[in-house]
Amino acid sequence: MQHDAGEYCVCVRVYVCVCVYNVYNLKRCSTGEHATWAAWTEDPPLSRRKSAVAPRPPSSAPATQSFARIFLQKFVAESCAMEGSKGERCDDEKKPIYLDYNATTPLDPAVCSAMLPYLQGRFGNPSSGHWYGVKEKEAVETARARVAALLGAADPSEIIFTSGGTESVNWAIKATAERFKTTHKHIITSKVEHVVVLECCKYLQEVHGFEVTYLPVDETGRVNPESLRTALRDDTCLVSIMHANNETGSINDITALATIAHERGVLFHTDASQSVGKVTVDLAQSPVDFLTVAGHKLYCPAGVGALFVRRGCTLGKWMHGAGHEAGRRAGTENTMHLVALGEACLQCQEHAQEHESHLKRMRDLLHSLLLAKLPGLRLNGPVEGPHTQKIIGEKFVYNINC
Numbered sequence: 001m002q003h004d005a006g007e008y009c010v011c012v013r014v015y016v017c018v019c020v021y022n023v024y025n026l027k028r029c030s031t032g033e034h035a036t037w038a039a040w041t042e043d044p045p046l047s048r049r050k051s052a053v054a055p056r057p058p059s060s061a062p063a064t065q066s067f068a069r070i071f072l073q074k075f076v077a078e079s080c081a082m083e084g085s086k087g088e089r090c091d092d093e094k095k096p097i098y099l100d101y102n103a104t105t106p107l108d109p110a111v112c113s114a115m116l117p118y119l120q121g122r123f124g125n126p127s128s129g130h131w132y133g134v135k136e137k138e139a140v141e142t143a144r145a146r147v148a149a150l151l152g153a154a155d156p157s158e159i160i161f162t163s164g165g166t167e168s169v170n171w172a173i174k175a176t177a178e179r180f181k182t183t184h185k186h187i188i189t190s191k192v193e194h195v196v197v198l199e200c201c202k203y204l205q206e207v208h209g210f211e212v213t214y215l216p217v218d219e220t221g222r223v224n225p226e227s228l229r230t231a232l233r234d235d236t237c238l239v240s241i242m243h244a245n246n247e248t249g250s251i252n253d254i255t256a257l258a259t260i261a262h263e264r265g266v267l268f269h270t271d272a273s274q275s276v277g278k279v280t281v282d283l284a285q286s287p288v289d290f291l292t293v294a295g296h297k298l299y300c301p302a303g304v305g306a307l308f309v310r311r312g313c314t315l316g317k318w319m320h321g322a323g324h325e326a327g328r329r330a331g332t333e334n335t336m337h338l339v340a341l342g343e344a345c346l347q348c349q350e351h352a353q354e355h356e357s358h359l360k361r362m363r364d365l366l367h368s369l370l371l372a373k374l375p376g377l378r379l380n381g382p383v384e385g386p387h388t389q390k391i392i393g394e395k396f397v398y399n400i401n402c
Contacts, residue, residue: 143342
């Protein structure tokens with residue numbers, strides 16, 4: 001890339017630590033409990049999103065990588081000091097620092113403990129009528145109640161367990177489209193949705209002839225409710241707008257958006273994969289019809305999630321077979337992973353305030369250190385207003401005068 005003499009542009013990808021109830025945090029980096037801290041710094045085109053490449057060998061590393069490594073070491077050291085940790089683990093140069101918590105999270109110790117009995121002999125089919133089955137059914141329903149409590153759902157029966165966020169989104173969008181395919185073939189979403197939403201809409205467009213309106217976002221990355229009001233049509237069957245954006249942390253006013261949709265009798269789905277556990281989600285106050293939860297964003301294993309379906313909303317079967325999940329998703333329940341999701345939701349609910357405060361301090365520290373070193377830094381996302389405080393933004397682009 002060519003630039004004017006004395007100036008060049010450096011792109012440094014810093015995946016910012018997004019912790020929900022952050023047991024694996026900088027405070028613990030001296031205890032040895034966290035084995036996967038990592039920071040990847042690289043300079044590919046911005047179009048290469050979330051690439052999991054190994055750090056370059058020192059001999060081929062650009063000067064900016066040296067700067068980034070030094071900067072991140074300073075950040076970890078200062079954060080450890082701020083949190084009262086000696087930071088011995090922070091000096092381990094052989095172990096990169098993991099700052100990609102928007103992509104996935106490690107298992108929380110409490111979640112591991114909840115899963116452990118199932119790795120050591122506990123088993124049973126929750127559909128069985130004998131003692132083993134009854135105990136597993138109780139565990140599944142306890143997990144369901146904990147997810148419902150975190151979301152503020154009126155009834156645990158509104159929670160349907162799935163294999164994760166991708167399945168939940170596919171189910172909500174495609175099943176709704178199937179229901180209205182002969183009368184209402186218009187869907188509204190935004191231009192900045194997660195790829196799973198965009199791909200579902202693309203599929204419905206190309207294969208089933210649906211029309212899709214893609215709403216723009218404002219300078220803060222949010223959908224203007226009035227733009228939704230304008231886009232609604234008599235044949236609109238569904239609006240799908242994410243709650244929190246995984247790139248910027250911007251939070252949409254899903255209460256206002258869902259209310260506007262309901263004024264026209266349109267169903268509303270929100271992908272809350274990046275917000276559940278990080279900010280308050282209260283379905284008692286927000287008239288959302290369908291809401292997606294992804295377990296691996298909550299310190300659970302990958303492969304477990306949930307779909308909230310408000311009582312009274314019709315959603316067709318996703319998997320056919322036996323009568324699991326109130327007859328809507330057949331398949332023997334993965335009790336161990338459901339228990340893990342329930343425990344994670346419990347931890348979020350019980351420790352939300354203390355971790356919110358801790359993570360805000362970490363966010364502010366990282367941002368202040370970046371600004372001190374790079375005065376021209378521009379935050380990718382809202383500085384003020386509703387946002388997931390833990391997300392500073394995944395991409396930083398600096399203009400550095402040399």
